[in-house]
Amino acid sequence: MRGSYYTFYRKASTAFHDHHKLIGVCAMISGGGLVAYSDVRPFGSVYADAAQPTTKKTKVVVLGTGWAGTSFLKNLKDPSLDVQIISPCNYFAFTPLLPSVTVGTVEARSVVEPIRNIVKKKDLDVGFKEAECFKIDTVNQKVHCKSTQISNIAGKAEEFTVDYDYLVIAMGARANTFNTPGVVENAHFLKEVEDALRIRRSIIDCFERASLPSLSEEEKKRVLHFVVVGGGPTGVEFAAELHDFLHEDLSKLYPDLQKYITVTLLEASDHILNMFDKRITAFAEEKFKRDGIQVKTGSMVVKVTDKAISLKERSTGETRTLPFGMVVWSTGIGTRPVIMDFMKQIGQGNRRVMATDEWLRVEGVPNVYALGDCATINQRSVMEDIAAIFSKADKNKTGKLNVEDFSEVINDIIERYPQVELHLKSQKLKSFVQLLQSKHDGSAKQATMDIEKFKAALSEVDSKMKSLPPTAQVAAQQGEYLAKCFNRMKECGENPEGPLRFRDSGRHRFKPFRYKHLGQFAPLGSDQAAAQLPGDWVSIGHSTQWLWYSVYASKLVSWRTRFLVIGDWGRRYIFGRDSSRI
Amino acid sequence: MRGSYYTFYRKASTAFHDHHKLIGVCAMISGGGLVAYSDVRPFGSVYADAAQPTTKKTKVVVLGTGWAGTSFLKNLKDPSLDVQIISPCNYFAFTPLLPSVTVGTVEARSVVEPIRNIVKKKDLDVGFKEAECFKIDTVNQKVHCKSTQISNIAGKAEEFTVDYDYLVIAMGARANTFNTPGVVENAHFLKEVEDALRIRRSIIDCFERASLPSLSEEEKKRVLHFVVVGGGPTGVEFAAELHDFLHEDLSKLYPDLQKYITVTLLEASDHILNMFDKRITAFAEEKFKRDGIQVKTGSMVVKVTDKAISLKERSTGETRTLPFGMVVWSTGIGTRPVIMDFMKQIGQGNRRVMATDEWLRVEGVPNVYALGDCATINQRSVMEDIAAIFSKADKNKTGKLNVEDFSEVINDIIERYPQVELHLKSQKLKSFVQLLQSKHDGSAKQATMDIEKFKAALSEVDSKMKSLPPTAQVAAQQGEYLAKCFNRMKECGENPEGPLRFRDSGRHRFKPFRYKHLGQFAPLGSDQAAAQLPGDWVSIGHSTQWLWYSVYASKLVSWRTRFLVIGDWGRRYIFGRDSSRI
Structure with a gap:
């Protein structure tokens, strides 16, 4: 009986998406601007290494053992990874029952499970350190950590660093006091x-x-x-x-x-x-x-x-x-102070919450992911990419799109920009074509549309962008999503399954994260x-x-x-x- | 189901004993000497009061909710008592399972029970204060207490006093470090x-x-x-x-x-x-x-x-x-510091552990009882009373005792001085008469014995005196014993059931406490x-x-x-x- 663990997060029906840009040059959005940098450890080389047992495994460092971190760890399966977990808690807590714990309806120990127990069945190299990360060094790809215990020798907490190839930040948030005194x-x-x-x-x-x-x-x-x-x-x-x-x-x-x-x-x-x-x-x-x-x-x-x-x-x-x-x-x-410091360091100092893209990659820094309450997905607006979308759809460069052109890119647009689907739903429109036609002067199937009309048709969809609530459900789905991306990195590297890259060639490696409430x-x-x-x-x-x-x-x-x-x-x-x- | 509690202490077969001296003048032994004082609130008046509902109930204050205190409370039944419990713990802990709690074989909450739960079924006025007694004032019959919480107003713990007619000290002990540094x-x-x-x-x-x-x-x-x-x-x-x-x-x-x-x-x-x-x-x-x-x-x-x-x-x-x-x-x-201070105050300052007599009354102070690990029973030696025993047995004042004289006091001697029975057992002697005969020159039933021979016969019995181990078993039996004395105070006041008073007239009100291992x-x-x-x-x-x-x-x-x-x-x-x- 011992050690028999079962999936506890619902199977999110949203499937797996894309990490294409990790190979080679990676373009990320920081505060709305575009930052390009080269990826130091491309995935390609990792998988080449995996064939040679003497070479080092890819080091994945996970910060935090809450819903996001634990869900990521539970779903991670790739044996070529060397996973190090850093968290001040050596357990996962089923937080929705905390209100019950406050009055003893449920005991504290009934809602916690040692994280070592959760990961030990895995065919993975997993190490756990009970420590707090107090600094992330993205230049040298390492995290600085401090033991949660005061050493009885030095009289202060032990400090150490851990190197990463990929860093998964899932440190959660702190309570918000709105700076109310006392x-x-x-x-x-x-x-x-x-x-x-x-x-x-x-x-x-x-x-x-x-x-x-x-x-x-x-x-x-x-x-x-x-x-x-x-x-x-x-x-x-x-x-x-x-x-x-x-x-x-x-x-x-x-x-x-x-x-x-x-x-x-x-x-x-x-x-x-x-x-x-x-x-x-x-x-x-x-x-x-x-x-x-x-x-x-x-x-x-x-x-x-x-x-x-x-x-x-x-x-x-x-x-x-x-x-x-x-x-x-x-x-x-x-936002936790350590995340605040990190945000300043990566050019997100003017934000209140750390931003990631739809693939949970932290904006402005390579090989770093953030999930759960410590970050929010900075959704890409359609308007920002409207020219690129139009030009991708207009294969023959006629300056006009017809229904046939549309139908080729429709699914990619819907997948890349979830707000389009929400807009369709709220407008009770059956399809993207219908949306475009609603802005078109006629209903003829053969009608065409120039970029101005295209813009007009999509002008309202971005108002449907909304950020996800800071719940266990979102965090768990993000953890599962990211683990499945890591597990299928090679496979999807060869056969990208994500939507078209409108500003670039090819497809995204994975589908973007999509939350299912x-x-x-x-x-x-x-x-x-x-x-x-x-x-x-x-x-x-x-x-x-x-x-x-x-x-x-x-x-x-x-x-x-x-x-x-x-x-x-x-x-x-x-x-x-x-x-x-x- | 809730609130159904069952006896958890074994039914000690030793029965109930005597508190005679509480009525009127009370003679108590302090550091070996004899101290006489008058009892301020005799039990007689208590029971007279009980008939008048307007008069105050007898105030019993219990310090501590360990084995001794809880066992006392569980067995107390007399509705004429107003019981106040003072303890820094609002629960009773089943301490024999503490080693299991250290490693989680058993959870801490599984071995504790709120003291209010334990006493609430009682037909008794019982109040509980979560506080520590830091001083016992035997002159004014009150205890000084300090809340275990720091007040968030005064910045220090609340202090208060509680009056008692009878005080039951069951505060347990602290760990003994033998003053080992560190x-x-x-x-x-x-x-x-x-x-x-x-x-x-x-x-x-x-x-x-x-x-x-x-x-x-x-x-x-x-x-x-x-x-x-x-x-x-x-x-x-x-x-x-x-x-x-x-x-x-x-x-x-x-x-x-x-x-x-x-x-x-x-x-x-x-x-x-x-x-x-x-x-x-x-x-x-x-x-x-x-x-x-x-x-x-x-x-x-x-x-x-x-x-x-x-x-x-x-x-x-x-x-x-x-x-x-x-x-x-x-x-x-x-010994706990507060008990140490108390011992100094009542003339027991030269002892390491607080002494009570066989009725669990603290030596040197009226209306105060002590049980469990905080005290030890200072057993009365036979040799100390040998002259009084002899003279009581020698009813006709002939200066000689015969077997008939013996047989009248034998049971009282055995009951009053448990070491006699232990000596008989260890010597494999069947009876007290046999013990006396062993020191007598003949075996004739009609033989008589003077005081010197009587002393010689009993000279070794005091070596069998031994103090009780500081265990839960002893504490629980003492608590039960004392509660039963309190419950039967009136009954046994009228019909004393204890052994003869060798130094005084009449009988002890109760049988002395006898431990059954x-x-x-x-x-x-x-x-x-x-x-x-x-x-x-x-x-x-x-x-x-x-x-x-x-x-x-x-x-x-x-x-x-x-x-x-x-x-x-x-x-x-x-x-x-x-x-x-x-």
Whole structure:
């Protein structure tokens, strides 16, 4: 039984794309401009080397063991690679269950799996170093790392460097405080397993503190006021879990304190769960109201001290102060300092998030990939390439395109620019030809179009470009996509499968990354959940909670974690959640 | 299912004893001398009060939630008591499983149960404060306490006092370092749940550290050298658990590091497990040798630094230094500072351990009881009372005792002085009369004996006095004993059930505490254990491990912990132990 691991990420139906430019001269887009440089270690030579066992393997360094990094590692199969993983965590954590860990619905150890366990079955050379990367040196192709432990000899952390041929950055993000004063010092975040454990201890601490005889009534009220900042899925799920813990478990052990407890959920916009369907938002708001969770929308947090949080009403500008016992901050993500430094170094210093192209290659630097929350895909606009597309389609250089010309490049355009397909969908147009015809003066099949008309027809498609949400689902799909690119590097080098290169000759080696949204859950407590599934299918209630249980159980990383999490759920039903302060 | 708790301490067959002196004037022994004082709140008045619901309940304050305190609380039933529990832990921990927690055979949360859960079913007023008692004021009958949390307002821990009518001290002990320099700073102890969790993280830290590329071979050897100081049951069990973890689990995840690992067990005496039968010691030493655990006996630790431990050979005086990665110190117990201060205050300053009488009353102070590892029973010697015993037996004041006189006091003597029974057993004598006759010149039933002959007959019995081991078993039996005394205070006040008061009139209210040894286990790893059961019955091997499993499962504090621990054992068999660094 041990070591039997099964795929836990859904099989994304989007297939594999192109890395053509890695061979030879590589053109990458940096801040909109074009930078050309030569690729130091072309893939061709790697595969030539692979035949000679004495030569060195291609060194792939992976930074991070979150969803993106782990998904990449799980799907990587090419035995010619020497993989080194650098991460401050020697485990992968199933983060969607972190809100459950904060109150002991699920134990922390049930949602983690040692990364060595995950990769050991592989026919790959994989090494793991528990360390933090603090500098990426793209000139010498090495990363500088620092052990997470303080050496008991030198009194400081060990430092070392690791060389790479390819670097995969999957370091995730940090919590975004919007530079609100006092947040880092006084609020809990909910991104790591340690955060969840700290929150759990902190809740119990509040109750034990409120039980002391020396506290005034007012102090008890303050200490038992739990504030959640951020009405996104994590904040809402945490508030729901907290409410269940307070009312199902702690109320029995601390009956005298019941009257002092309040839970407040703060959201700056007008509604919680605003990325979900309105029906879900309304249900959640209604349920929280019934449960006695105070949902306060439309106010921004301007300051957090050790005992109070200051709010500013967005509409009136009025400020007020709420005393609290514990505050959990869950308002989205920001870029890690090491990534910020790296961005400055590679000419992305003016951006807020690191940019990659559609093949997950970091813009402005060779052999470096970035996936998951630490980067965003900088989508190529159609307008930028419109002249090149037109000229590629106009094979005979007549300055006019006819339907036949179109049909040859249609699929490539749709594959290269996903916004075209989104535009077609939103306009309820069946095909690209129909889109072009809509801008054309006639509907005749034989009609032709010059570049101005072509531009006009496509002028609106770029408005459909949107960046992907920073979710586990996106990260996992990116990891899987990139691993499959690495696995098929040689094969696709010989037979490129990507779309036409409109500004160049030939085809892209791989298809670009395409995200497939499989839906999203919002657990709302009291064994109810909401789900928004593809096709705007909305499901709310107890049955959705059971769907949530089964989906999450099936997605867990190993049979061990699956067994443990299901055991934890059963334990919670029978015995409740533990409130020992350990 | 929730809240259904079952007795987990064995039903000690020793029954209940006497507290007579609590009514009125109380004579207590302090440092061998006799101190008389009046009891401020006699039990009589308590029970008179109980009839009037408006009057205050008798305040019982319990310090500590270990084996002794929890056993006391579990068995306490008298609804006329108002019980306040003060402890820095809001849970009871099943400490015999702590060595298993250090390596993840069992999870920490599986061996703890919130103390509020344990006491909530009671028909008792019970309050719990998560705080540490830092001073006992016996004059005003109050304890001074300090919250375990630093207040986020005052920047220091809240302080408060709690009044008591009766105080039950069950604060346990701390690890004994014998003032060896560097132990507190550099070694792990294994007394609390937190210690076990720290050890677990530390083991993984050693492996992650040894995996760093910057470490030399020699450093790797040092970092993976695990030293256990103390060859008692805890040290041996930890060494065995550690060995299993290293060889069953970590060897698979860190195969390259196998060659650097060593485990050393240090014991100052000549053998490990020297409180056990020689067959067990021999088996354990042999098994550890086969396993590759280096057992080093006969050497004292003289110093511990952050990376090496210095030993001195007891026989030769030679010293040597062993570099280590982690050291666990398990060499017995010492008195806590707060108890030390208290002892000075009550005239026990010259003792190393706090003394109680056989009724668990702290010597030298009224209304204060102490049980478990924080105190020891200062047994009354027969010789001290020999004149009083003789005169009590010699009802007619003839200066001679005959067999009839004896038979009237025999049972009381045996009950009051347990050493008499032990002496009879060791001498293979059937009865007390036989003992007296053995010193008498004849065997005639009608023979008489003067005080000198009586002294001679009993001269050796006091050599059989021995103090109880600092085990969970003793603490639990003491807690149960004391609770039953409290429960039957009124009943036994009217009908004292204890032995005759030889120095006074009447009988003791309760029988004195009598420990019943039920045997002891020593788990030795690889699913083998040794057990020494009463009657010197020795059992070693795999079947003993299964006996261990069933005994420990049955003794666990709640159905929740039982379910979880058995689940953990099953999980360990199927999936191994987790090595995520959380």
